[in-house]
Amino acid sequence: MSASAVNAGSLVTLQELNPNSPNFKPGGAFRVTGKLQEYTLETAVAVIIDGDASLKVDTQHLKLDLRPGSLYQFIGELDIEPTNEVIGIYGHLSNDIVHIGILASSAITKTIPWLVFFFQAILKARVGRNVDGLDMNLYHQSLRLLREFQAAQISSWTA
Template sequence: MDEIGVSFGVQTFIDEIVEGLAINADVGGKSVNVTGRLSEHDIDDCIAKLVDPQTKKELTINTSLIEPFGARLGSLFQMIGELETSGSGDFRTSGSGDFRTKVGNCVVLKARVVRCVDGMDLALYRKALQLQREFLSKKDG
């Protein structure tokens, strides 16, 4: 974290966040950078849902800091923000769907940066990120 309190978003896959919840890992407050397809968006409630096209895992997004943005359903977006968790699943839901996770906990990404990345090769992105992680772990270890 720098002197003004804004942390960079660690590149994370949506399924890693969901799996972290499933094993009761503390993901709240972490700054992450996630990529997924926009499957739902409710501009009135400032809530959206990103889906990882490969794993089909979903992540709820609080869009209050980035509205209005060029939300096109089906487009690929990268979002940076902080994760907020609640064990009771008490986050708002929209009329089009229930945004709680299947494990009973609720995790929401409060997005502060958004960009459309349509055309990005997700399989290649995932492979490159895994190779980067391997390299950095060998370098640090």
């Protein structure tokens, strides 16, 4: 495969794209599916959801009529950036000392290094399509079965 070849995108659920997941890495190519919760025309950023998980999708390179409430599937590369806002305040007690901090962005932590910050992920979509009519429960079940089959095939090759 040449260096300029485009990756097809690993099939993942939105729940699998979280900071604790091995999939959560910048530049990773993914195929995700979810219901369009919101879309901002000015920024071309969509938010898709699946259960309690959500993901921002940059759609600036797509010619797609996006309708909130419809199901969409996107293929693209994951971009991970620090957030640019204060998220909240935390506190804890250790050795009789109260530690209080602000959950904030990296822009703030550059001036106050002890602050904690979070990252936000955005999928830079290169392909998108409407998949209304897709049964998400059946989709998740088929994804689970596909992974079980692939694991069985890999284990039979190594045996």
